[in-house]
Amino acid sequence: MTFHRIGMSWETSLSEAIITTLALTIAGFIISNTFKYYRPVSQNNWLVVGYVIILTLLTARLLLFTFKAINIDNVSYGEEYFRYMPLRGSFYLLMIAFMTLYYHSRNKLKDLGNIKRREMEADKLLREAELAGLRQQLQPHFLFNSLNSISALAGSRPEEARKMIQQLSDFLRGTVRKEPQQMVSLDEEFKHLQLYLEIEKVRFGHRLLARLHHDEPSEKMLIPSLLLQPIVENAVKFGLYDTTGEVIIDISAAEENGTLEVTVTNPFDPATARPNSGTGFGLTSVRRRLYLLFARHDLLTTNTIDHHFITIIKIPQTT
Amino acid sequence: MIKVVIIDDEPLARSLVAEYLASHTEFEIVKECNDGFEGVKAISEISPDLIFLDIQMPKLNGFEMLELLEPRPSVIFTTAFDEYAMKAFDSHAVDYLLKPFSKERFDKAIEKWLKQRTSSDTTTDPEFENMPQKHSEEQNRIAVRFGSKISIVPTQDVFYIEAYDDYVKIFTEKDYFLKKKTMSYYESTLSSNDFIRVHRSFIVNLKQITRVEPYEKNGHVVLLKNGKSIPLSRSGYSRLREILGI
Numbered sequence: 001m002t003f004h005r006i007g008m009s010w011e012t013s014l015s016e017a018i019i020t021t022l023a024l025t026i027a028g029f030i031i032s033n034t035f036k037y038y039r040p041v042s043q044n045n046w047l048v049v050g051y052v053i054i055l056t057l058l059t060a061r062l063l064l065f066t067f068k069a070i071n072i073d074n075v076s077y078g079e080e081y082f083r084y085m086p087l088r089g090s091f092y093l094l095m096i097a098f099m100t101l102y103y104h105s106r107n108k109l110k111d112l113g114n115i116k117r118r119e120m121e122a123d124k125l126l127r128e129a130e131l132a133g134l135r136q137q138l139q140p141h142f143l144f145n146s147l148n149s150i151s152a153l154a155g156s157r158p159e160e161a162r163k164m165i166q167q168l169s170d171f172l173r174g175t176v177r178k179e180p181q182q183m184v185s186l187d188e189e190f191k192h193l194q195l196y197l198e199i200e201k202v203r204f205g206h207r208l209l210a211r212l213h214h215d216e217p218s219e220k221m222l223i224p225s226l227l228l229q230p231i232v233e234n235a236v237k238f239g240l241y242d243t244t245g246e247v248i249i250d251i252s253a254a255e256e257n258g259t260l261e262v263t264v265t266n267p268f269d270p271a272t273a274r275p276n277s278g279t280g281f282g283l284t285s286v287r288r289r290l291y292l293l294f295a296r297h298d299l300l301t302t303n304t305i306d307h308h309f310i311t312i313i314k315i316p317q318t319t
Numbered sequence: 320m321i322k323v324v325i326i327d328d329e330p331l332a333r334s335l336v337a338e339y340l341a342s343h344t345e346f347e348i349v350k351e352c353n354d355g356f357e358g359v360k361a362i363s364e365i366s367p368d369l370i371f372l373d374i375q376m377p378k379l380n381g382f383e384m385l386e387l388l389e390p391r392p393s394v395i396f397t398t399a400f401d402e403y404a405m406k407a408f409d410s411h412a413v414d415y416l417l418k419p420f421s422k423e424r425f426d427k428a429i430e431k432w433l434k435q436r437t438s439s440d441t442t443t444d445p446e447f448e449n450m451p452q453k454h455s456e457e458q459n460r461i462a463v464r465f466g467s468k469i470s471i472v473p474t475q476d477v478f479y480i481e482a483y484d485d486y487v488k489i490f491t492e493k494d495y496f497l498k499k500k501t502m503s504y505y506e507s508t509l510s511s512n513d514f515i516r517v518h519r520s521f522i523v524n525l526k527q528i529t530r531v532e533p534y535e536k537n538g539h540v541v542l543l544k545n546g547k548s549i550p551l552s553r554s555g556y557s558r559l560r561e562i563l564g565i
Contacts, residue, residue: 140399141375141399141400144399144417144418144419145329145332145399145418147418147419148329148331148332148335148399148418148419148420149329149331149332150419151335151419152331152332152334152335152338153331155335155338156334156338202331203329203331204328204329206330240328240377241375241376241377241378242377242378243377243378244353244354244356244377244378269378271471
């Protein structure tokens, strides 16, 4: 029974087939290891081609050597046999080229994946840092002026000094503890604002009146922690420094079609303050923070009515 | 008695100064003011020997208030802002107390003033000179006083500024105000995007210019929106051409 045309026995055919497969497996192993450590850049593609050719020649040479060594049928490896060498060689070349291509591109894709993942991680870190930076709002002047008030109270009214130290500590603790992406209930955010306003009232009680109000359904709604703080600080600052009379700051929250809506109103003088010139009211950072959290630009709006500056913030309730 | 006025918009901050001052019995607090307007009024009426002045105050800040006073009293600044120290130094302040300050630091400022008063010694404390400083920000408003009336002019409303002996005249659309400042002061503090020195005696607001016209031989003038025409010096003309890109 012959399966072949050059007169080899089936034992020879089988052993040659097994040896060939084995050799190609080893070649595959070498290739996979080579490309684990070597990433050719595109202008070095000829190196890869050379690599494939050399590996093919080596494989062919090695196989021929092995066949001769174990020569079962005692065939004379004559002219007849070598007539089939180009066919065998093409087969080796194809297999090796294919394996090279496979490992090479697989590793390249893996690299790309890694780069992408790293980029995404870097992006995330950057976003978190930016959020933290935007939220960072403890004004050193506020702290120093408050400490100065405490210093004044310590001499004449030590009990009040102690109370203010407590308020200031509670406020500071609330400011440093929170994560930039954390959502808190409106109730909690208002409590924090209340602390801040209490301290400002010690300093400016003769002029400053702040009113916080929210409706029933908005109490448990969520808001990014400390989002309102810079807005209220601005409202207080512009109220106090842009007018000379009594300053009323109104802060109210309400539920509007499932969205939390907070409105902050403060007096200002249109003749000297130019809120529309932008940075003056420092709302840019709040707007940016809302964008990073909700990917929307339309959540913060401002307008002026008579001598009042009104800031409206909408907080979508995602969960 | 040495007459003292305290100007600060925080009552507690004023009471602290008063408390610290109580041990210096030769000083008498004749007035406490809530803002710069009250400050200008009180200082003009009382002419105190020394004032304690906060910087950040409603409408008129401490520096703007000082600019309106002639002659100026001795000033000790009290503020939580350290970035104004250099500007305070420029305005010949006696000292600059950073809130919150201690009784010792306060006493040092008082001693310094007493010493300066007797020896008219104006050298500054090294500690004061080494304060962190921020370059004075661009000015976007000018405080002016007309008799007892104080107004604040946004710089965008200024048409031009003209040198006038030791003063400058600041022209708005219809009025002008006198300020005891130099042309170079305004040249350096006003935004160079909006204002340009077109002549030894003139600084013009670019936004108020309607056109540039030849005038007599080789000369040029600019016409402003309110119809005024301002002469251009040769170098002023070329600077203007450069900025307007003509």
